[in-house]
Amino acid sequence: MDQPVTAPADPGRPAPPRTAAVRRPDPAAPGMLRGVRYVLPLRWSQDAGLAELAAYLEQVVQWLPVTVVDGSAPERRAAHRRAFPAAVEHVVPDPWPGRNGKVAGVMTGVRRAREERIVLADDDVRHTRASLERIAALLEEAEVVRPQNYYLELPWQARWDTGRTLLARALGGDHPGTLGVRRSVLLGAGGYDGDVLFENLELIRTVRAAGGRERVALDVLVGRVPPDVAHFRGQRVRQAYDDLAQPVRLLAELSLLPVLCWAARRPVRLAAGAGTVCALAEAGRRRAGGRAVYPATSAAWAPLWVLERSVCVWAAVLARCRGGVPYAGARLRTAGHSTARLRRRLRAGAGPAGPEQGSPGTGIPG
Numbered sequence: 001m002d003q004p005v006t007a008p009a010d011p012g013r014p015a016p017p018r019t020a021a022v023r024r025p026d027p028a029a030p031g032m033l034r035g036v037r038y039v040l041p042l043r044w045s046q047d048a049g050l051a052e053l054a055a056y057l058e059q060v061v062q063w064l065p066v067t068v069v070d071g072s073a074p075e076r077r078a079a080h081r082r083a084f085p086a087a088v089e090h091v092v093p094d095p096w097p098g099r100n101g102k103v104a105g106v107m108t109g110v111r112r113a114r115e116e117r118i119v120l121a122d123d124d125v126r127h128t129r130a131s132l133e134r135i136a137a138l139l140e141e142a143e144v145v146r147p148q149n150y151y152l153e154l155p156w157q158a159r160w161d162t163g164r165t166l167l168a169r170a171l172g173g174d175h176p177g178t179l180g181v182r183r184s185v186l187l188g189a190g191g192y193d194g195d196v197l198f199e200n201l202e203l204i205r206t207v208r209a210a211g212g213r214e215r216v217a218l219d220v221l222v223g224r225v226p227p228d229v230a231h232f233r234g235q236r237v238r239q240a241y242d243d244l245a246q247p248v249r250l251l252a253e254l255s256l257l258p259v260l261c262w263a264a265r266r267p268v269r270l271a272a273g274a275g276t277v278c279a280l281a282e283a284g285r286r287r288a289g290g291r292a293v294y295p296a297t298s299a300a301w302a303p304l305w306v307l308e309r310s311v312c313v314w315a316a317v318l319a320r321c322r323g324g325v326p327y328a329g330a331r332l333r334t335a336g337h338s339t340a341r342l343r344r345r346l347r348a349g350a351g352p353a354g355p356e357q358g359s360p361g362t363g364i365p366g
Contacts, residue, residue, distance in 0.1 A: 031062065031063070032062075032063065032064060032065075033063055033064040033132060033133065033136055035115050035116055035117055035136075036064045036065075036115055036117045036118070036119065036132070036136045036139075037064060037065045037066070037067060037109075037113045037114075037115040037117070037118055037119070038060055038064050038065065038066045038067070038118075038119045038121065038127075038132070039066075039067050039069065039105075039106065039109030039110065039113070039118055039119070039120050039121070040057075040066065040067070040068045040069070040109075040120075040121055040122075040123060041069045041071070041093075041101075041102050041104075041105025041106050041108075041109065041120075041122075042068055042069065042070045042071065042072060042080070042105065042123050043070070043071040043072055043101055043102070043105070043328065044072045044076055044080075044123070045072070045073075045076075047076060047079060047080075049123075049225070050079070050080065050083050051083065052225075053083075053123060054083040054084050054085065056126055057084055057085055057088055058085045060127065060132075061085050061087040061088060063129050063132055064119075064132060065087075065089070065115070066087070066088045066089065067088075067089045067090075067091065067109045067112060067113070068080070068084065068088055068089070068090050068091070069091055069092070069093050069104075069105035069106075069108045069109045070090060070091070070092060070093075070105075071092065071093045071101050071104070071105055077090075077092070089112075091108065091109075091112065092108075093105050093108045094107070094108045094111070096108070096191070096194050097193075097194050097195070098193060098194020098195035098196075099194065099195055099327070099330035099331075099332060100194050100195065100196060100197065100199050100327065100328075100330075100332060101328055102199055102328075103191075103192065103193070103194035103196075103199050103202075104194060106120055106199075106203070107191045107192075107194075110181070110183055110186055110187065110191075111187065113183055115183065116182055116183050116184060117136050117139040117180065117181075117182060117183070118180070118181050118182070118183050118186075119132060119135055119136070119178065119179075119180050120178060120179045120180075120181060120203075121177065121178040122177035122178065124177060124224050124225040124226075124227070125149070125176075125177045125178045125222060125223075125224055125225075126152060126222070126223040126224065126225065127178070127222055127223075128222075128223075131147065131220055131221070131222045134147075134217070134220045135147060135180040135217070135220060136180070138180065138215050138217055138220075139180050139181075139182055141213075141215070142212070142213040142214060142215035143181065143182045143185040143207050143210075143212030143213050143214070144179060144180065144181045144182070144185075144203070144204050144207040144208070144212055144213075144214050144215070145179065145180035145181075145214075145215045145217055145220075146173060146175070146176065146179060146204065146214060146215065146216045146217060147176055147178060147179075147180075147217045147220035147221070147222050148165070148169065148173065148174050148176055148217070148218055148220065148221055148222065148288075148290075149165065149174065149176040149177055149178070149221075149222055149223070149224045150162070150165070150221055150222070150223060150224065150290075150293040150294060151223070151224055151225075151226045152223040152224065152225060152226070153225070153226055154226070154295065155226055155229075157226060157227065157228075157229055157232040158226035158227075159297075159298065159301045160232075160301055160304055160305060160308075161226075161232070161305070162294060162298045162301060163281055163298065163299070163300075163301035163302035163303075163304060163305040163306075164302070164305045164309075165284070165294075166280075166281035166282070166284035166285050166290075166294060166298055166299055166302060167277070167280055167281050167284055167302055167305070167306075168284065169218060169284030169285070169287050169288075169290060170280045170281065170283045170284030170287065171280075171284075172216065173216035173218055175198075175200050175201060176200075176222065176224075177200075177224060178222055179200060179203065179204070181203065181207065182207075182212070185207055185210055185211075185212045186203070186206070186207060186210075188210060189206050189207065189209065189210035189346060189351075190346070190351035191206075191351070192206040193206075193334075193337065195332065195334060196245070196332065196334045196335060196336045196337065197238070197241055197242060197245075197324075197325065197327060197332045197334070197335050197336070198242040198245045198335050198336040199336075201242070201245055201246075201336045202245075202336045202337065205336065205337065205338070205339045205342055206342050208339050209339050209340075209342035209343040209345075209346055210346060218287055218288035218290075219288035219289050221289070221290070221292070221293050223293075236308060236312045237312050237315045237316050237319060237325065238316075238325050238327065239312075240253070240309060240312035240313045240315065240316040241316040241319060241320070241325045241335055242335055242336070243313060243316065243335070244316065244317075244320060244335035244336075245334075245335035245336030245337070245338075246336075250313070253309055253310070253313040254313055254314065254317070256306060256309065256310035256313070257310040257311065257313075257314060259273075260273075260307070260310055273303075274303040277302045277303045277306050278299045278300060278302055278303065279299075280302070281298070281299035281301075281302035282299040284299075285298055285299055320333070
């Protein structure tokens with residue numbers, strides 16, 4: 001990963017910032033985590049949080065090497081380079097099959113890395129040294145590690161979404177905005193499909209299809225910056241669309257609206273249902289030390305999320321019938337593939353992207 005940026009030639013686009021002279025942290029320096037790299041895929045259309053993100057990265061580069069794969073417009077990318085610490089490796093995404101640009105960012109960072117253990121994180125995730133150390137240690141016994149997120153601040157939209165997180169924790173674990181993965185296994189599988197919406201789940205299933213082990217680390221709690229209200233509203237149907245990749249969950253959520261309509265005839269039924277949802281969320285809050293980061297009132301927001309999902313999941317099914325959901329300027333039809341289907345693709349030597357896109361497993365540097 002110590003090579004200058006090379007991007008596809010484009011005479012109409014300014015050349016990306018050079019990184020050959022960038023000061024990078026010495027992996028052998030005291031206090032640095034060895035054999036681990038932090039990869040952050042980024043694509044911003046506005047820079048309201050740039051100063052805060054840069055300050056966070058200033059901390060992270062003291063703990064481990066950092067790569068930011070920046071798919072933003074050239075003028076914003078240049079501003080990011082100026083704001084980020086000099087030790088951050090700042091590169092543009094390499095081409096990758098599919099319309100989900102985040103996958104291209106992840107795979108660019110993973111392929112450039114020399115370290116075996118990779119921590120992937122969205123731009124709103126805020127790790128501590130302790131959480132990074134824990135994920136690095138777990139990657140010695142598993143090929144993909146799934147920690148859990150909590151919100152560092154709690155405006156109403158964060159409290160609302162925390163209800164969803166607690167229910168997911170009670171039922172096995174939430175899907176966070178950060179993962180740990182072993183580079184060799186992901187590259188050995190040929191990477192993962194860039195034409196799916198639920199890309200984190202697709203990555204996990206691809207690793208499992210390749211024979212890797214998943215560790216759901218309920219006790220590794222990683223902070224996250226809450227979304228603004230506009231972004232939160234824009235995620236409602238899109239997050240429900242993720243359930244098309246989880247048929248059992250999809251069927252359960254499709255049943256919510258009919259059940260709520262039935263229960264609405266008698267308030268006592270609604271009260272009993274809300275109480276059951278709160279109890280389940282509270283069980284998720286209490287699992288694996290969750291009470292340290294999820295406030296005592298968090299479970300009370302879970303019924304509101306259930307009400308929202310009972311409507312949005314039907315909107316997601318309608319969107320599927322219309323060709324998919326908009327995502328970062330594209331329209332994605334597929335939420336994700338089953339582990340069994342990915343395993344068949346790998347056995348056929350087609351790679352996760354499928355033969356129609358060519359195998360991304362060829363030509364990847366080791």
